[in-house]
Amino acid sequence: MSEKIKYLNSDQFEKLLKTGDKPIILDFFSDDCPPCEVLAPIFEKMADKYEGQIEFVKMMRQDNRELALKLGVTGSPTVLFFNHSEEIGNRMSGFMTKPQVRIAIEEILGDVLPPAKMSRVDCDLIILGGGPAGLSAGIYAGRAKLKTVIVEESICGGQAGSTSHIANYPGTMGPINGKDLVNNMKEQALSFGVRIDDLKEIFEVKLDGPEKYVRTEDVEYYSKAIILATGSRPRETDAIGGKELKGKGVHYCATCDGAMYEGADILVIGGGSSAIEEAVFLTRFAEHVIIVHRRDEFRAAPIEIEEARENKKITILTNKVVKEVKGGDYVLKEAILKDVKTGKEEVLAVSGAFVYVGNEPQTDRFKGQVKLDETGYISALEDTKTNLTGVFAAGDVRTKSIRQVVTATSDGAVAAIMAEKFITAIK
Ligand code: NAP
Numbered sequence: 001m002s003e004k005i006k007y008l009n010s011d012q013f014e015k016l017l018k019t020g021d022k023p024i025i026l027d028f029f030s031d032d033c034p035p036c037e038v039l040a041p042i043f044e045k046m047a048d049k050y051e052g053q054i055e056f057v058k059m060m061r062q063d064n065r066e067l068a069l070k071l072g073v074t075g076s077p078t079v080l081f082f083n084h085s086e087e088i089g090n091r092m093s094g095f096m097t098k099p100q101v102r103i104a105i106e107e108i109l110g111d112v113l114p115p116a117k118m119s120r121v122d123c124d125l126i127i128l129g130g131g132p133a134g135l136s137a138g139i140y141a142g143r144a145k146l147k148t149v150i151v152e153e154s155i156c157g158g159q160a161g162s163t164s165h166i167a168n169y170p171g172t173m174g175p176i177n178g179k180d181l182v183n184n185m186k187e188q189a190l191s192f193g194v195r196i197d198d199l200k201e202i203f204e205v206k207l208d209g210p211e212k213y214v215r216t217e218d219v220e221y222y223s224k225a226i227i228l229a230t231g232s233r234p235r236e237t238d239a240i241g242g243k244e245l246k247g248k249g250v251h252y253c254a255t256c257d258g259a260m261y262e263g264a265d266i267l268v269i270g271g272g273s274s275a276i277e278e279a280v281f282l283t284r285f286a287e288h289v290i291i292v293h294r295r296d297e298f299r300a301a302p303i304e305i306e307e308a309r310e311n312k313k314i315t316i317l318t319n320k321v322v323k324e325v326k327g328g329d330y331v332l333k334e335a336i337l338k339d340v341k342t343g344k345e346e347v348l349a350v351s352g353a354f355v356y357v358g359n360e361p362q363t364d365r366f367k368g369q370v371k372l373d374e375t376g377y378i379s380a381l382e383d384t385k386t387n388l389t390g391v392f393a394a395g396d397v398r399t400k401s402i403r404q405v406v407t408a409t410s411d412g413a414v415a416a417i418m419a420e421k422f423i424t425a426i427k
Contacts, residue, residue, distance in 0.1 A: 004047040005056045010067035013059060023054045023083040023108050028061040028068055030076035033256035034162035035095040037179075039077045041155050042098045045199050046105060053109055072330050074352075075247035076256045081108050093247025095162075095234065098153055098201050116218040123147040123195075125419050126214055126221050128205070129229035129362075130198060131158020132405050133395025135185035136412030137227045137419075142192025144420045149221060150189065151214055152198040157182040158231045159359070159396070160405045164255065169405050181405070207369045207391045210426075224426060225390040225419040228366060228378060229412060232359035232396040232403075237269060239335075240324040242355070249332035250325060251354050254278040260331070261286045264351040267335055268292070269322055275356035276300040276308050282354065283313040290348065291316045294340060325353055361397050373399045384415040390426075392418055 008016065016024065027043055029036040047056040061068045061076050071080065071087070079096065081089035081104070089108050092100060106112075125141050127134045130152030141148040150156075160166065163178035172181065190196060200216035212226040234252055236242065242250050251257040258281065266286045268279040271293035277300075279289045291308065296318040298305050308314050317337070323345065324336040331351040338345050361377045371379040371387040377400075378393035380386045386393050394415035395408035 004051050005044065005058055007058050009059070010064040013057060013067065016055070016057070017082060017085045020055055023081060023088070024057055025054055025105065026057045026059060026080045026082065028059055028064075028073050028076060028078045028080075030061045030256055033076045033253065034164075035253055035256060036077045038154055038162065039079075039096050039101075041199060042096065042101050045098070046101055049113065050105060050109065053112055054105065069330055072248060074249065074257065074260050074330050075251050078247050079104070083108070091247070094252045098199060102201065119219050121149060121219055121221045123149050123221065123223045124423050125149075125225050125227065125416075126151060126212060126223040127227045127229055128202070128214065129158065129231055129395070129397070130156035130186070130196060131229060131231045131395060131408065132160050132182060132185060133231070133408040133412040133415070134158075134227070134229035135182065135189050136409035137229060137394055137416040138189035138194040138196070138412075139185065139192060140413050140416035141419065142189055142194040144416065146420060146423065149195045149197060149223075151200050151202065151216065151221065152196070153200060153202055155198050156186045156196065160408070166405060185409075202365060205365045205369070207366065207388050210390070212390060224423050225392070227384075227392045227394055227412075227415045227419060228370070228386075228397055229394045229415070230362040230397050232361050234355075235357050235360045237322065237353070237355045237357060239322040241327065242325055245325055245327045245332065248330065249327055249352050251352060254281050254354055257352075258282050258285050258354075261352050263287050265290070265349065267322065267348070267350050267353040268356065269353060270356035270358070271295060272299040272356060272358060273301065273304055276304040278354060278356055279314055280308055280311060283311055287313065289314050290350070292320050292322055292337060293318050294321050295319065322353065359396065363397060382414065384411055384418055390419075390422055
């Protein structure tokens, strides 16, 4: 825990607001909140980096509900900026990346840091991404005695690391917490001599040519081969107002923000397993949960749909999309639904919307270099080879029909073995 971060209650915070002479960055966090756990090490890293320039404050949202509501904060984590008692800049909510937090701070402070001193790392294999695919690749590459570095922008774990219950990963003897599962994988990779550089912001990737290159804020990595295992991120809603109301009625994490909606009417958007499972979970708090799905067939398993249909607090609306959400004081006031078959619109009075509309690949940095499919995933078959020599793709980022933790780890193993063969051949 960084000593550069102040843990305050609302009284102490309001005092600091009045007397402080520096801008403040405030993180409202909660217990049992995966995106809060992702943000915590990023916040610590930023507190080290911007020491003395901006005051880093954390406040437990559940214990300081009144102030949170006064500031219109209904989601965790929510990050706000203040200067001379006034809120400034853009507040952020939900899963945040290190670049997003850095950019938001730079918008307040400007470019105040001196250029970082760069170091150089030469290795056999770079693995981009520390989720199940990247860690599994690390385990196999480490065992094969390849000099291997895993570079991860956040903390290791990927989406699996934020999943509370994983019941179908073989060999776990019952449901396991995703964080525990990926931590085991991380320890295993480290035990085979793999270097793991997490919380590194990636600025440049060069995949072409015999030498692969990755530049972060302070390290330049050179290797003979590279495995791209950057996974996917939750897709955001395209409803009008969805972006602006994120954290203020529009949410992406039921375990973090569901309790806010005790006795309320809320929406869940999506027709996959996540939407259906989380809708059932949200009935612990909400009076009425309306699932809105754009088709009349579901991606979720029939047994999950059956459970939702049997739940008296759940209504399922099919062939409908959420066209627009409108905000009230702290939460939503209403949502406008459109029937995709008839075009008819209806207005529902709801306080919140939880979005589970699938994921999209994290391939922005590879565009124009490696071949992507029409949906943006990296084109590679089961052998994980891409169109570029020495470049392999593993896990959710690769074109594939089934995306599960077990298929990601399997990809990681294949990619590492392929990379080893490739490196041996060029040696
Ligand atoms: P998903 O299976 O891809 O489902 C996404 C849903 O969102 C689909 O129903 C899709 O509709 C809908 N959708 C996509 N874009 C939309 C948009 N712009 N507007 C409205 N609706 C939109 O995603 P997921 O539920 O997050 O699951 C991801 C993966 O994790 C899956 O492989 C799933 O099996 C797995 N998972 C497993 C478990 C478990 O094992 N317990 C739990 C959760 C998730 P269409 O159907 O029309 O495309």
